[in-house]
Amino acid sequence: MRAIRMMTVGLAVLLTTVGCAAPTGVGGDGGTARDGRSIVIAAGSEQESLNPILGYAPDGASKIFDGLVARDAGLDLVPALAQTLPTASPDGLTWTATLRDGVRFSDGTALTAQDVVFTYSSVIDPKVDSTIASSFDALESVTSPDPRTVVFGLKYPYAPFAQRLTLGVVPAKAFEGQDVNTAPFNTAPIGTGPYRVVEWRKGDRLVLEANPEYWGPAPQVTSATFVFVTDDNARAQRMAAGEFDATALPPKLAKAYEGREGYQVVQSESADYRGLGIPSDLPLTSDPAVRRAINLGINRQAMIDTVLAGAGKPAATPISPYLAEWYDPAATFTYGPDEAGRVLDAAGWVRGPDGARSKDGVRARLPVLYPGTDSLRKELALATASDIAKLGIDAPVEGTTFEVMLARQKETAAIWGGGDPYDPDTATYTLLHSRYIGQDGYVNMTHYRNATVDAALDRGRSSLDPATRKAAYDEFQEAYVADPGWAFLVFLDHTYVMRTGWSGMQEQVEPHDHGLLHGPWWNLEKWAPSPA
Structure with missing residues (x-):
């Protein structure tokens, strides 16, 4: 299950038309000769602090x-x-x-x-x-x-x-x-790790070099530059222009590199989900039956086949298949728009002559937000909204920022991401336990509450007995699919485009946070230059 599939890849004509030149010395086609001792990686996000x-x-x-x-x-x-x-x-x-x-x-x-x-x-x-x-x-x-x-x-x-x-x-x-x-430390940190910070230009790049005080073997890749480019298409274009040695890209953009000598696509399995957070306080979605109907009406496999180009797995809860000890394959939503319609009818949300649903004079409406620079989430938002609209629910789509998504979390749905393959507690607790309702940040953004779910999550984290923990997370998954607070859509396979020229990469199932930290370069300090 933890395979990384590597394919020789190349570039479509569209991307080769970009006129950007690689900066001198960063290893691009326009720079100095590459010896594998340095690497330039384009990251899709930037940390606010290095503390x-x-x-x-x-x-x-x-x-x-x-x-x-x-x-x-x-x-x-x-x-x-x-x-x-x-x-x-x-x-x-x-x-x-x-x-x-x-x-x-x-x-x-x-x-x-x-x-x-x-x-x-x-x-x-x-x-x-x-x-x-x-x-x-x-x-x-x-x-x-x-x-x-x-x-x-x-x-x-x-x-x-x-x-x-x-x-x-x-x-x-x-x-x-x-x-x-x-503290000044937050932008100029001192650590024990294999690299140290030599420059951080916010909004542009982070430059690391090998730490001479490192307690482990000295890294052979002695310099790593992370360039921050939030827009997926911009990263693809600048990768095509030779500015970068590696970057994460949505699967469809990565496919544009097929056939180009000296490059490879790395596809890493992950526990990173994308899901529609459904607000629990709206008149429409305060009813668990409506949230279940939305889950039944979403065609997850179609999203995987089209939006992800096959690079992913359907999701129903935040516990991924890579948490195999804890994952319950029966906790799922079978695509059934007809059944979803019957559930909505029974809940009192009935179609009018124009096909739109309403109840007690209130029109069924659920706006869907996504972060505007993320092309993958945009496509998922459009596909999700299209499926919801087919159920008779008005679902306008809007690109915005994470700050706006958080500010409007009580009134709109949004495409969020998260997840990790380490433990079911770290994947679920702060996301779904009712104790986090109303707290700031990325915790229980949907204001979900379910007493059975709370009890199961509490028992799962506090017991040291594996059998008790297993029973608790089985109960959680059963209770959650009966009363979902999200429409978890897919677990992504992370896709990367990389130059050849290094050895030492090891496959690893990845968490949500990837690009700057996790990725094929999670163990960069153990890489070695190799012939391109």
């Missing part, structure tokens, strides 16, 4: 920082800054980690347990604007009985806590007398 405390790279692969643990190609946890994997007490309330000896930050200062204490204590500090604080709800205290030992105290047993320890560790000394939210 792990504020939310940078919480799932690892940050290039700049290390967590106590990391993940190998098979997503198994392996020691990183910790000498061995952290261990839990029998009651699950205490986790202990022993630090690796001799680790230094990129400025030469030694890593100590106090740095770990500062990092995690800051994440849960209410004065710190951490975007990942909700992921550490279980954490109550962090202490260091000696310079190499860290002890985490939890409020309740939290089975996947070790998965949270991929977060990068920062040097406490760098924040002395500083406000974490505004």
Whole structure:
């Protein structure tokens, strides 16, 4: 299931007409000779901060920082800054980690347990604007009985806590007398990772070079430049012009590269979903039957065949097939527009002479928003709205920004993305538990509430018994498909276009966050130049 399929690819005439020239020295066709020691990658998004405390790279692969643990190609946890994997007490309330000896930050200062204490204590500090604080709800205290030992105290047993320890560790000394939210560190970080930041031009590029203080083997790819290009078509055009060595592209744009010597398309399976978040507070969609009808009326396989060019799998819940231990293949929605119509009729939303549905004088209407620079989400939004419109529900589509999507989350549906292949708790809890209704940010954006779902999610995260956890997530999936809060559409296969010239890439099922962090270059520090 974790195969990466590589194909020789090339470029359509449309893309070769672009007149951009590659900047000197970045490895493009217009630059200096390429030796494989540097790479230029176009990323579709840019971080607001490079501080792990504020939310940078919480799932690892940050290039700049290390967590106590990391993940190998098979997503198994392996020691990183910790000498061995952290261990839990029998009651699950205490986790202990022993630090690796001799680790230094990129400025030469030694890593100590106090740095770990500062990092995690800051994440849960209410004065710190951490975007990942909700992921550490279980954490109550962090202490260091000696310079190499860290002890985490939890409020309740939290089975996947070790998965949270991929977060990068920062040097406490760098924040002395500083406000974490505004510290210079946030744009000029100091880490223990294989690379260090030498330049960050916001809105343009991030330049990394090999960290001479790195505790692991020295990277053979000594320079990595990430250029930020949010528009999919612009990335494709600039890749065609020779500006980049690699980039993520929607599948249909990547296909335009078939036949060009010296390039390859890498297709990586992922737990990254795209879904229609359906507001639970509208007169139309406050009824679970209506939300179920919308799910039944969406042709997911058609989206995969056309929009994704076959590169994906249908989704029904945020638990992906790559969480095989937890995934319930029976938790699905079979495409059935006729059945969807009957459900809507029974719910009182009946068609009028013009085919439009209404109830008690209220017309059935559900606007669908998507981020305007994302061509894939645009196509998914149009396909989803078209299917919903066939049910008799007016579904106008609008391209906008994530900020507007959040501001209008009570009144409109929107195409969101997320998901990870690490644990069902990290994929579901903050997204669907009712405790997050009304909180800021990307948590329970639809204001979904279901007592059975809440109870199952609580039981799944707090039990240390695998059988109990399995039963809890089976119950969650059964309850959720009976009362859905979203129309999860597809799990994407991430597609990338890359020059040849490097060895050492390893296949890995990817999370939602990819391009800058995760991607074929998740283990860039282990790559080596090879003949093109």
